[in-house]
Amino acid sequence: MSRFSGNIEREYAIPTVALSNENIVSFGIDTHAKYSTGMPLRFVGVPYPFTGLSKEQLEIYVEEGKDKVTGKPIMQAIIDALTIPIKESEIPKPLPEPRFLPPGTEENLRRLFKDKGWTDYNPIILPTEERVIEILKGTSHEPSELVKEAAGTFGTTRPFTVEKVAIIAVMAGAKPEYLPTILALSSQVPYVDSTTSSARMVLINGPIREEIGVNSGIGALGPNAEANSVIGRSMVLIHKIIQGYQEGVSGFSSLSNPLLYNNLTIGENEEALPEGWKPFHVQMGHKPEESTLTVFFGWNFVNCSGSVVEHYAPQLLMRDFTRVLAATGAATLIMDPSVADLLRNSQGFETKEAFSEWLSQNAEVPEKMYWANSIVSGMRGPSGDTGWRNKSNDTLIKHLPNPNSIRTVVVGGETASVWFITDFMAGRPVSIDAWR
Amino acid sequence: MKGKLLSLTCLFAVTVLITSGAIMTPAVCNPAPSKEKLITVMNPAITEMPAKQVSLAPRLDTLRGKTIYLVDLNYEGINGTPVMGEIQAWFTKNMPDVKTLLKLKKGSYIADDPALWKEIADSGGDGVILGVAG
Incomplete structure (x- = not known):
């Protein structure tokens, strides 16, 4: 919305006012204006939800409703936004952050870190210089090396160095040998956010898994390994501190998502892959001996509940379960090696790619159900009415049309033939070795 | 109860000291904890750089006739x-x-x-x- 307002104001010098929901309009007139658009765009705040209100409700609102920004009657606020001259707003200045914080007691510093929104509200390790120096032994990179500039949400400029990542790694409880992985993770900011309940997954491939003890076997998705736990937690702190994400200030996820506590940080059980099934990073063009990290993004994480049964092949249940995904056209299956073995040896899927191809051809949903998901209709919806709304409920659509958007990750300890299906979209694997 | 125990402890300490000849006058027991140690830690915060400022279009004098x-x-x-x-x-x-x-x-x-x-x-x-x- 602010992009459109900005384009009209900047390119055509036409005064513009945007109506936006009350929960995010504060972001538009403050943080976004200061650090992203650089324009003091005019907004009027409307209640949320707004788009579902009836014509009668809207009629009353236009007559009697108030702007959530100024408190003025809504129409007066709109008129004022187009007519009251812009005040010479003060140009925000960067506030340089000192390298050290003022000395404090442990209790006060812990409180400060929480008050600043720098923690996940579990206890952190305070980043003394000695601890930071120690953890920096885990990389050959200079502490002053710039990792990235455009680190903020919406790509705002928040330059950060190796030293900043090391500070965060200390806070999360990392060991020096985790630092290359955490640096690779930090290089992927800004992570995608949404007002919906989106989530992320971190997949680690290659020899680094064994070197630092990333769990890819029994209990890998649970709180059962230090490396998975600490690296996943580091992502939370990177998101908050480096990206500058603060719920209610620069981000507005209504329910958020419990997966964000650890960001599903796992290693692929490459050693347990069936013959012909390649590790994820090798599928994506890396050598087996390279260590990589991949960030996935999506919404749904559906548990198969019980083990695979004899009378209904696992791929059929997986196909059925795709119906509840967010219809982004992407799916990532997380399966125990025993399920991969069944798919390979009993069902004839000789490669991960063959399984993706089958699922792409066989996963279908009623077209009305497909478009009912606002992720699809809002972001990919046809312009105007293309006639799909008049189709029968029985019309089916292949909702995973691209097999390259269907990924399989094998992980687990072979104590049960279980799996999860998600709508996670895979990013590109990035090198961990480059940060050693 | 805690205060009573503290007093008894102080009395015991004074008694021991007097008995040992270390002091000849009654000692005062200070129950206040010693000053807590101050720690210096590194700052994780990032300096966010403001975007280049861009002016808006001039506002209208009125909407009438527009x-x-x-x-x-x-x-x-x-x-x-x-x-x-x-x-x-x-x-x-x-x-x-x-x-x-x-x-x-x-x-x-x-x-x-x-x-x-x-x-x-x-x-x-x-x-x-x-x-x-x-």
């Missing part, structure tokens, strides 16, 4: 929202000398529509009301 475009963002990708029609009805009723024109932006709500912005400019649009996100 042409205002009401642009529906197509937020849900299907119908848009009837609120723009209600805003238009309000102008017709309360400020009939404001000319209002309704437009539906093409594409999804995140897709830009530069052709529409140009159309508004070329046709002499004086102001734009965009909505609604949410």
Whole structure:
């Protein structure tokens, strides 16, 4: 919305006012204006939800409703936004952050870190210089090396160095040998956010898994390994501190998502892959001996509940379960090696790619159900009415049309033939070795 | 109870000291904890750089006699929202000398529509009301 307002104001010098929901309009007139658009765009705040209100409700609102920004009657606020001259707003200045914080007691510093929104509200390790120096032994990179500039949400400029990542790694409880992985993770900011309940997954491939003890076997998705736990937690702190994400200030996820506590940080059980099934990073063009990290993004994480049964092949249940995904056209299956073995040896899927191809051809949903998901209709919806709304409920659509958007990750300890299906979209694997 | 125990402890300490000959006068026991150690830690915060400031278009002196475009963002990708029609009805009723024109932006709500912005400019649009996100 602010992009459109900005384009009209900047390119055509036409005064513009945007109506936006009350929960995010504060972001538009403050943080976004200061650090992203650089324009003091005019907004009027409307209640949320707004788009579902009836014509009668809207009629009353236009007559009697108030702007959530100024408190003025809504129409007066709109008129004022187009007519009251812009005040010479003060140009925000960067506030340089000192390298050290003022000395404090442990209790006060812990409180400060929480008050600043720098923690996940579990206890952190305070980043003394000695601890930071120690953890920096885990990389050959200079502490002053710039990792990235455009680190903020919406790509705002928040330059950060190796030293900043090391500070965060200390806070999360990392060991020096985790630092290359955490640096690779930090290089992927800004992570995608949404007002919906989106989530992320971190997949680690290659020899680094064994070197630092990333769990890819029994209990890998649970709180059962230090490396998975600490690296996943580091992502939370990177998101908050480096990206500058603060719920209610620069981000507005209504329910958020419990997966964000650890960001599903796992290693692929490459050693347990069936013959012909390649590790994820090798599928994506890396050598087996390279260590990589991949960030996935999506919404749904559906548990198969019980083990695979004899009378209904696992791929059929997986196909059925795709119906509840967010219809982004992407799916990532997380399966125990025993399920991969069944798919390979009993069902004839000789490669991960063959399984993706089958699922792409066989996963279908009623077209009305497909478009009912606002992720699809809002972001990919046809312009105007293309006639799909008049189709029968029985019309089916292949909702995973691209097999390259269907990924399989094998992980687990072979104590049960279980799996999860998600709508996670895979990013590109990035090198961990480059940060050693 | 805690205070009583503390007093007994102090008394015991004084007794021991006197018995040992270390002091000859009654000692005062200070129950206050010693000053807590101060720690210096590194600062994790990042300096965010403000965006280059860009001026807005000059505001209108009045809406009377002007042409205002009401642009529906197509937020849900299907119908848009009837609120723009209600805003238009309000102008017709309360400020009939404001000319209002309704437009539906093409594409999804995140897709830009530069052709529409140009159309508004070329046709002499004086102001734009965009909505609604949410």
